[in-house]
Amino acid sequence: xxxxxxxxxERVSKKEDLIITxxxxxxxxxxxxxxxxxxxxxxxxxxxxxxxxSLGSSYGISETLVKSIPLIFTGLSVAIALNSxxxxxxxxxxxxxxxxxxxxxxxxxxxxxxxxxxxxxVILGAIGGAIWASIPALLKIKFKMxxxxxxxxLNYVAINIADYFLFGPWKGKDNFPYxxxxxxxxxxxxxxxxxxHSALIIALVLVVILYILIYYxxxxxxxxxxxxxLKAAKYAGINIKKMMFMVFLLSGALAGLAGVSQVSxxxxxxxxxxSTGYGYTGIIVAWLARTNPFIIVIFAIFxxxxxxxxxxxxxxxxxxxxVGVVMQALILFAILGSExxxxxxxxxxxxx
Amino acid sequence: MTDIITILYAAVASGTIILYATIGEIxxxxxxxxxxxxxxxxxxxxxxxxxxxxxTESLILAILGAALIGAVMGLIHAFMTITxxxxxxxxxxxxxxxxxxxxxxxxxxxxxxxxxxxxxxxxIPILSKIPVAGHILFNHxxxxxxxxxxxxxxxxxxxxxxxxxxxxxxxxxxxxxxIMGIKVIKVRYIATIVGGIFIGISGAYLxxxxxxxxxxxxxxxxxxxxIALVIFANWNPLIAYGGAYLFGGLTQLGLxxxxxxxxxxxxxxxSIPYVFTILFLLFISLKGKRSNLPKAxxxxxxxxxxxx
Numbered sequence: 001x002x003x004x005x006x007x008x009x010e011r012v013s014k015k016e017d018l019i020i021t022x023x024x025x026x027x028x029x030x031x032x033x034x035x036x037x038x039x040x041x042x043x044x045x046x047x048x049x050x051x052x053x054s055l056g057s058s059y060g061i062s063e064t065l066v067k068s069i070p071l072i073f074t075g076l077s078v079a080i081a082l083n084s085x086x087x088x089x090x091x092x093x094x095x096x097x098x099x100x101x102x103x104x105x106x107x108x109x110x111x112x113x114x115x116x117x118x119x120x121x122v123i124l125g126a127i128g129g130a131i132w133a134s135i136p137a138l139l140k141i142k143f144k145m146x147x148x149x150x151x152x153x154l155n156y157v158a159i160n161i162a163d164y165f166l167f168g169p170w171k172g173k174d175n176f177p178y179x180x181x182x183x184x185x186x187x188x189x190x191x192x193x194x195x196x197h198s199a200l201i202i203a204l205v206l207v208v209i210l211y212i213l214i215y216y217x218x219x220x221x222x223x224x225x226x227x228x229x230l231k232a233a234k235y236a237g238i239n240i241k242k243m244m245f246m247v248f249l250l251s252g253a254l255a256g257l258a259g260v261s262q263v264s265x266x267x268x269x270x271x272x273x274x275s276t277g278y279g280y281t282g283i284i285v286a287w288l289a290r291t292n293p294f295i296i297v298i299f300a301i302f303x304x305x306x307x308x309x310x311x312x313x314x315x316x317x318x319x320x321x322x323v324g325v326v327m328q329a330l331i332l333f334a335i336l337g338s339e340x341x342x343x344x345x346x347x348x349x350x351x352x
Numbered sequence: 353m354t355d356i357i358t359i360l361y362a363a364v365a366s367g368t369i370i371l372y373a374t375i376g377e378i379x380x381x382x383x384x385x386x387x388x389x390x391x392x393x394x395x396x397x398x399x400x401x402x403x404x405x406x407x408t409e410s411l412i413l414a415i416l417g418a419a420l421i422g423a424v425m426g427l428i429h430a431f432m433t434i435t436x437x438x439x440x441x442x443x444x445x446x447x448x449x450x451x452x453x454x455x456x457x458x459x460x461x462x463x464x465x466x467x468x469x470x471x472x473x474x475x476i477p478i479l480s481k482i483p484v485a486g487h488i489l490f491n492h493x494x495x496x497x498x499x500x501x502x503x504x505x506x507x508x509x510x511x512x513x514x515x516x517x518x519x520x521x522x523x524x525x526x527x528x529x530x531i532m533g534i535k536v537i538k539v540r541y542i543a544t545i546v547g548g549i550f551i552g553i554s555g556a557y558l559x560x561x562x563x564x565x566x567x568x569x570x571x572x573x574x575x576x577x578x579i580a581l582v583i584f585a586n587w588n589p590l591i592a593y594g595g596a597y598l599f600g601g602l603t604q605l606g607l608x609x610x611x612x613x614x615x616x617x618x619x620x621x622x623s624i625p626y627v628f629t630i631l632f633l634l635f636i637s638l639k640g641k642r643s644n645l646p647k648a649x650x651x652x653x654x655x656x657x658x659x660x
Contacts, residue, residue, distance in 0.1 A: 150633070156622075156626045321456075322452075325452060339437075
């Protein structure tokens with residue numbers, strides 16, 4: 001019998017951290033490969049297909065970038081909450097609610113000149129997400145309700161609300177559940193590289209702003225202090241309830257922007273599949289990036305490579321669409337398991 | 353009147369899905385491990401149970417298969433959170449993702465298939481002849497009856513056996529428990545695996561015993577509702593009855609309102625279970641503190657840490 005001894009490490013060097021993370025991703029790929037092999041597909045061929053379809057052509061790269069836009073928004077959304085140890089598992093619902101509110105303006109509101117119209121849509125999307133996030137925020141602050149459960153349950157409700165409009169007042173002429181196409185004024189401009197659209201710029205600007213906010217402002221300091229120790233934050237005189245509420249609103253607003261970016265940037269209408277679980281993938285992005293906004297961009301792109309690749313596996317190798325979700329879960333498991341090796345020296349000692 | 357009887361009958365049948373899962377999660381949480389993977393485990397149980405029932409035409413094997421897959425899922429969570437000391441929230445989320453993905457991945461060929469065998473209703477002699485209540489309670493299949501007894505057994509184990517004591521103290525004071533000679537790590541492993549077994553069975557009851565079909569994502573958030581019901585039940589298996597059947601009743605009420613097409617648009621009625629779950633939680637939060645919340649729930653425990 002062997003006994004496992006753990007020794008707490010003083011600190012982890014950046015190099016060691018990177019090596020362990022890369023090793024974990026490698027292990028995740030092996031697990032995914034085993035999974036794919038179950039379905040009678042050669043995993044090496046599949047890996048090649050994934051990489052080739054998302055990075056092997058300028059079309060592939062542009063589509064990968066397109067997928068990364070909502071992921072940057074949802075990644076930032078989850079990360080900002082996680083900074084103060086709040087779990088926003090509800091980015092998916094906030095995304096839908098933001099998209100629904102913005103779509104309502106397109107349908108019922110006047111058509112404004114393009115810059116104005118888009119500004120209104122962006123603001124409404126953010127407000128929609130923030131409204132939806134304010135429910136679990138209030139429940140948490142007033143009634144101490146666990147935000148993991150409340151944010152998750154509200155996802156179903158937000159999607160039902162969107163469904164209500166899609167199957168009801170906004171139903172298409174052919175009775176299918178999608179709205180009429182948005183007018184050109186309500187569409188983000190393309191940037192001249194495939195379907196990549198200008199919401200990417202908004203996302204990147206927000207990355208910089210949030211980075212500065214988190215690491216170089218007093219508010220950001222308070223945020224991180226609340227995250228590292230609730231006691232210390234209380235002692236420092238921080239109004240924790242107010243802080244939590246603001247964080248939730250901001251988190252929801254960011255997720256709402258993901259919704260606008262999907263309806264105004266890619267789909268040009270609201271329908272049931274504007275998100276393929278971007279809210280949930282955002283959790284992985286934020287977790288992998290350890291809430292650092294710049295690293296979020298890297299992992300958002302990494303995960304969109306896989307998502308784009310999973311799409312092509314579905315088409316080319318007839319693997320079920322769910323392969324993308326399985327991939328994400330296995331990567332999350334591998335990285336999660338690797339944390340131990342970052343925090344401890346693991347030794348095996350033979351027992352007597 | 354017949355409408356009310358129909359609703360109550362269906363409340364028992366559909367409440368059973370959640371009852372199995374709630375009992376499983378209570379067992380796990382009492383040992384100090386928070387398992388947010390319920391939704392994923394239920395889906396795996398639902399898929400695998402259906403798959404086994406379809407291919408072997410054996411209902412017993414179907415339930416055993418679902419129990420086995422539930423045990424494996426529980427083992428994964430136990431390994432991640434106990435041995436690898438992973439964050440319990442994230443590991444649970446990963447488990448849910450894995451379960452919903454893998455069940456959809458493997459289950460794609462089972463969509464639209466119908467079972468040749470199914471659990472038959474067993475009318476319990478004498479009891480089922482009681483007016484009204486007899487039909488509501490004693491005209492179900494065997495899995496529903498087993499769910500009647502299960503919480504009592506688990507309550508007995510919790511409160512009247514040494515196993516139960518070891519389980520509860522691992523969730524309350526792991527360090528002192530270890531000193532008292534309880535193997536906390538072993539207890540938590542067992543609790544997480546056994547919890548997974550019951551959650552897996554709840555999935556099989558859903559697909560094989562209740563709706564008799566497999567659809568991707570068919571649990572529709574019941575796993576998350578389960579986690580809320582555990583809090584509602586104050587980690588007490590006996591209160592879990594009330595939570596599960598009350599919840600089953602509310603869902604059925606929603607479905608029945610659709611018939612009258614009143615007040616609310618049909619699609620919004622689908623939100624009733626989720627909204628009610630949140631209201632449940634609100635209600636108990638207003639009622640005061642939850643006395644049975646395991647003190648060490650969600651915290652990782654490392655045996656050697658007492659050595660410094």
